[in-house]
Amino acid sequence: MSKIAIQLSDDRSIIGYASESTAEAQSKYESWTLVASNPVFSIDNMYSWTVRESDNTLVHISTMLTPEEESHKSAKELTDIILANSTDIEDIKKSVMLLTNMQLNATTGGN
Incomplete structure (x- = not known):
C-alpha cells in the first residue's frame, strides 16, 4: 500500500x-x-x-473511524435494527392471531 x-x-x-x-x-x-x-x-x-x-x-475526525469501519458499523447497526424489528413484528403477528382467535371463539361460542 x-x-x-x-x-x-x-x-x-x-x-x-x-x-x-x-x-x-x-x-x-x-x-x-x-x-x-x-x-x-x-x-x-x-x-x-x-x-x-x-x-x-x-x-x-467526527467518528475516529476509517470509511470502511464506518460502513461496517452502519451495516451492523442496520442489521441490529432489522433483527429487533422483525422480532417485534413476529410478536405483533402472534398477538393479533391470538386476539382474532379469542374473538372468533367468543362469537361462535367456542365451537
Whole structure:
C-alpha cells in the first residue's frame, strides 16, 4: 500500500500533506507522520481527517473511524435494527392471531 506523509497540529488536525513521491523524506521532519494512504482521502477534504494514535491510521475526525469501519458499523447497526424489528413484528403477528382467535371463539361460542 502506498504511503503519504501527514503534518498534524497540536490538536491532531491535518495541516499538511506530502504525496507518495516525497512522503518518506517529509516524514523525517517534526510533526510529520508517515501513514498508509486511503483512496477516499484528498487534499480537498483533509481538514475532516486525522491520524488515529492507536494504530497510525487515517480516520475521519467526527467518528475516529476509517470509511470502511464506518460502513461496517452502519451495516451492523442496520442489521441490529432489522433483527429487533422483525422480532417485534413476529410478536405483533402472534398477538393479533391470538386476539382474532379469542374473538372468533367468543362469537361462535367456542365451537
